[in-house]
Amino acid sequence: MWEYTDKVKEHFLKPRNVGEVENPDGVATVGSLACGDALKLTFKLDENGRITDARFKTFGCASAIASASALTEIIKGMTVEEAAKVTNQDIANFLGGLPDEKMHCSVMGREALEAAIANYRGEPGPMEEGKIICECFGVTEEEIARVVRENNLRTIEEVTNYTKAGGGCGGCHEAIQEIIDRVRGEGKAVTRPKLSNIQKIKMIEETIDREIRPLLQQDGGDLELIDVVGNRVMVATRGACASCAASQLTMKQVVEAKLRELVWPELEVEEVSQ
Amino acid sequence: MKPIYLDNNATSQVAPEVLEAMLPFLQEFYGNPSSMHTFGGQVGRKVREAREQVANILGAAPDEIIFTSCGTESDNTAIRSALATNPGKRHIVTTRVEHPAVLSLAARLGQEGYRATEIPVDAEGRLNMEQYAKSLSPDTAIVSMMWANNETGVIFPVEEAATLAHNRGILFHTDAVQAVGKIPIDLRRNCIDMLSLSGHKLHAPKGVGALYVRKGTRFSPFLVGGHQEKGRRGGTENVPSIIALGLACDLAARKMTLENTVVKDLRDKLENALLTKVPRCRVNGDRNQRLPNTSNISFEFVEGEAILLRLDEYAICASSGSACTSGSLQPSHVLRAMGVPFTMAHGSIRFSLSIYNTDKEIDAVIDTMPAIIENLRAMSPYWEVGDVICAGVES
Numbered sequence: 001m002w003e004y005t006d007k008v009k010e011h012f013l014k015p016r017n018v019g020e021v022e023n024p025d026g027v028a029t030v031g032s033l034a035c036g037d038a039l040k041l042t043f044k045l046d047e048n049g050r051i052t053d054a055r056f057k058t059f060g061c062a063s064a065i066a067s068a069s070a071l072t073e074i075i076k077g078m079t080v081e082e083a084a085k086v087t088n089q090d091i092a093n094f095l096g097g098l099p100d101e102k103m104h105c106s107v108m109g110r111e112a113l114e115a116a117i118a119n120y121r122g123e124p125g126p127m128e129e130g131k132i133i134c135e136c137f138g139v140t141e142e143e144i145a146r147v148v149r150e151n152n153l154r155t156i157e158e159v160t161n162y163t164k165a166g167g168g169c170g171g172c173h174e175a176i177q178e179i180i181d182r183v184r185g186e187g188k189a190v191t192r193p194k195l196s197n198i199q200k201i202k203m204i205e206e207t208i209d210r211e212i213r214p215l216l217q218q219d220g221g222d223l224e225l226i227d228v229v230g231n232r233v234m235v236a237t238r239g240a241c242a243s244c245a246a247s248q249l250t251m252k253q254v255v256e257a258k259l260r261e262l263v264w265p266e267l268e269v270e271e272v273s274q
Numbered sequence: 275m276k277p278i279y280l281d282n283n284a285t286s287q288v289a290p291e292v293l294e295a296m297l298p299f300l301q302e303f304y305g306n307p308s309s310m311h312t313f314g315g316q317v318g319r320k321v322r323e324a325r326e327q328v329a330n331i332l333g334a335a336p337d338e339i340i341f342t343s344c345g346t347e348s349d350n351t352a353i354r355s356a357l358a359t360n361p362g363k364r365h366i367v368t369t370r371v372e373h374p375a376v377l378s379l380a381a382r383l384g385q386e387g388y389r390a391t392e393i394p395v396d397a398e399g400r401l402n403m404e405q406y407a408k409s410l411s412p413d414t415a416i417v418s419m420m421w422a423n424n425e426t427g428v429i430f431p432v433e434e435a436a437t438l439a440h441n442r443g444i445l446f447h448t449d450a451v452q453a454v455g456k457i458p459i460d461l462r463r464n465c466i467d468m469l470s471l472s473g474h475k476l477h478a479p480k481g482v483g484a485l486y487v488r489k490g491t492r493f494s495p496f497l498v499g500g501h502q503e504k505g506r507r508g509g510t511e512n513v514p515s516i517i518a519l520g521l522a523c524d525l526a527a528r529k530m531t532l533e534n535t536v537v538k539d540l541r542d543k544l545e546n547a548l549l550t551k552v553p554r555c556r557v558n559g560d561r562n563q564r565l566p567n568t569s570n571i572s573f574e575f576v577e578g579e580a581i582l583l584r585l586d587e588y589a590i591c592a593s594s595g596s597a598c599t600s601g602s603l604q605p606s607h608v609l610r611a612m613g614v615p616f617t618m619a620h621g622s623i624r625f626s627l628s629i630y631n632t633d634k635e636i637d638a639v640i641d642t643m644p645a646i647i648e649n650l651r652a653m654s655p656y657w658e659v660g661d662v663i664c665a666g667v668e669s
Contacts, residue, residue: 001599012580012583013583013584013587015653018652018653029655033575033616033617033620033656034616034617035616036577036596036597036598036605036616036620038655038656039655040655057653057654057655058653058654058655059575059576059577059654059655059656060577060580060598061577061578061579061580061596061598062579062580062583063598064577064580065580065653137603160603164603167602167603167604168603168604
């Protein structure tokens with residue numbers, strides 16, 4: 001069912017560093033039996049503050065076991081400061097990649113590491129506070145914002161793949177979308193590659209057919225693309241839209257907004273009669 | 275490595291005799307049964323024979339059998355037909371442990387303005403018959419209740435339930451996909467109105483099924499097209515697979531006793547051995563009212579996908595009710611409906627046998643499983659040799 005890389009299979013069938021370090025310098029357990037994923041990480045430091053031993057115990061699937069095995073291999077030899085910079089993407093990359101739906105296993109690895117480091121430093125656990133967004137899986141706002149930022153996530157589905165949030169009752173989907181929008185809105189503007197004329201026209205055509213016309217058709221209306229000149233998109237309304245008083249609003253708020261979002265932010269939609 | 279295939283409730287191998295019977299219809303006898311010429315007509319005769327064979331294993335008449343593409347199509351057809359022929363009624367009754375073919379349809383119907391009641395089950399997977407009886411109302415168009423559950427093998431009292439429905443003037447449909455071929459069914463002994471079956475669960479190929487509709491039942495077709503199946507299901511007949519299905523039903527009828535003795539004994543041997551050799555595990559589902567081939571066992575503190583992939587190394591094939599294998603993030607809805615605690619649901623494994631499994635294969639599984647569980651438990655933060663640590667268990 002899952003397309004696992006050879007590295008994932010290897011770390012699952014022959015995991016490294018299984019067990020518990022005696023008298024660990026850092027220890028943490030994340031996840032739960034209820035969730036179907038749990039990881040206990042322990043590590044020991046030498047006199048130079050480098051991790052000499054790291055062990056794991058996991059309750060979970062092949063990805064969870066492989067992620068934990070990979071994590072312990074990655075951090076051995078690092079200082080605590082270096083280990084604190086390890087991301088979930090590092091874990092996934094070490095394994096040659098994980099299936100999308102399993103990315104949350106790599107996130108769990110990173111969470112355990114952070115908690116163990118916090119434990120070593122005598123600080124409170126990083127993910128313990130924060131507003132719970134997903135009740136089904138106990139995922140906080142902070143956690144969601146973080147995976148969106150660190151992994152450049154765009155959709156609710158991706159957030160679910162990385163944190164499980166939204167994968168239960170679905171009641172938190174709106175809240176997740178808000179967080180995605182907020183996080184993606186901040187920071188540098190998304191730089192789009194320049195589109196050639198022919199690419200732009202094709203994309204406008206596709207977007208109109210796929211995203212816009214079905215919406216209008218639901219209400220008995222329709223739209224026809226007449227021409228594209230520079231950034232001016234000329235369309236003609238059909239069906240119910242042709243005689244609708246609100247069609248001007250539709251042009252701006254639905255058609256233009258969607259085309260700006262999905263194709264090019266400077267497009268302008270004009271209604272023409274034909 | 276030849277697979278040790280213990281996942282027959284997911285799908286089953288095509289019986290060699292069945293494959294042989296199909297081949298001529300994939301080679302020289304490719305005619306359309308509806309054609310006027312002999313070339314097509316002779317094929318039509320074979321389809322009629324297959325229809326009789328399917329009718330026989332159900333205790334039905336041939337003209338009560340409609341060939342479909344699969345169990346899911348049969349389920350969709352039956353339920354939508356009941357709603358279409360009872361336009362005043364907007365309610366359907368079903369159970370919480372049905373196959374997605376029924377439950378997803380019920381959810382979709384909910385969006386279309388119908389109401390669905392899902393009867394719950396107890397910890398052993400048995401239906402609450404009191405609640406069932408109470409749920410039947412003048413607004414109920416149909417009851418859809420599976421004959422046997424695909425995950426646990428638990429058998430429902432569908433014959434009794436059908437009578438209760440009938441007394442209230444309500445149609446009764448059963449998804450018997452897992453039951454046909456494994457336990458005897460005789461539709462002359464009950465008042466079930468419609469029944470679904472699926473070819474690939476009884477050693478016919480995938481892509482063929484059947485829907486039984488009792489004579490006299492008002493019917494509205496789902497797949498509308500040509501006049502095939504007497505106008506009840508459009509589309510040129512999947513001749514090779516229909517012939518396969520017919521022969522597979524014939525074989526299953528002959529092997530019914532084997533299924534309920536030899537296969538049952540192998541299942542019991544496997545189950546009892548695992549329960550004895552592996553600590554902290556339990557069977558999910560009523561062990562008495564159950565299909566003869568199915569065993570659903572939960573192993574505490576280890577996870578299903580990990581178990582399956584370890585078994586995979588030995589080419590042992592089974593399935594699991596864990597979240598990781600469910601395709602969603604929740605463990606099996608059947609186990610959840612039974613109130614199986616999450617601590618157990620994630621570590622559940624379903625073994626489903628067939629007449630093709632041997633004693634030697636079962637021995638191999640018995641020899642392999644305990645070590646796998648032990649190994650995975652050694653890795654688990656919740657298991658300590660000799661003493662169980664339940665750290666962080668959320669109840």
